[in-house]
Amino acid sequence: xxxxxxxxxxxxxxxxxxxxxxxxxxxxxxxxxxxxxxxxxxxxxxxxxxxxxxxxxxxxxxxxxxxxxxxxxxxxxxxxxxxxxxxxxxxxxxxxxxxxxxxxxxxxxxxxxxxxxxxxxxxxxxxxxxxxxxx
Numbered sequence: 001x002x003x004x005x006x007x008x009x010x011x012x013x014x015x016x017x018x019x020x021x022x023x024x025x026x027x028x029x030x031x032x033x034x035x036x037x038x039x040x041x042x043x044x045x046x047x048x049x050x051x052x053x054x055x056x057x058x059x060x061x062x063x064x065x066x067x068x069x070x071x072x073x074x075x076x077x078x079x080x081x082x083x084x085x086x087x088x089x090x091x092x093x094x095x096x097x098x099x100x101x102x103x104x105x106x107x108x109x110x111x112x113x114x115x116x117x118x119x120x121x122x123x124x125x126x127x128x129x130x131x132x133x134x135x
Contacts, residue, residue: 011131013043013093028079028091031059032066041074041097042132048117049089049125058117062092065110072101089125102130 014020020027050058062078069076074095081089096102105111118126 009129010134011045011129013131026081028081030077030079031090032063032076032078034066034069034073034076041095042099042102042130044092044094044096044102045127045129045131046092046094046114046118047089047125047127048092048114050117051088051123054117054123055088058090061113061117062090064113065092068110070105070108070110072096072104099130 014025048058048062066076066078074097076095077091077093079091079093081091094102094105096105117124118128120126
């Protein structure tokens with residue numbers, strides 16, 4: 001997957017469930033899923049890291065998004081990072097047919113429920129990236 005049309009940054013998402021062939025992969029543990037195995041379109045990657053009591057609030061917010069996955073999404077996957085140093089990091093990976101569907105979701109109330117977690121602060125780290133398939 002390529003980060004955007006204006007970027008040379010690439011990422012490989014192995015959602016096969018098979019043992020990795022990579023020497024030092026970033027492993028994500030699946031916590032909740034409604035992801036379609038036949039991915040098409042674009043992936044929206046969001047990484048959240050919060051401290052203390054906010055961790056449970058974030059988890060509950062992400063879990064609700066997965067449980068109530070929008071019908072225009074190809075799928076939604078919530079994971080945690082398996083690396084001990086980043087074990088408080090939660091990742092939301094959503095799959096969309098096109099940028100217009102993603103934009104519509106980003107303007108929805110469901111997405112707005114994450115607003116408190118999508119800004120940088122002393123107790124909050126956030127990163128997001130849109131990936132499109134490379135052919």
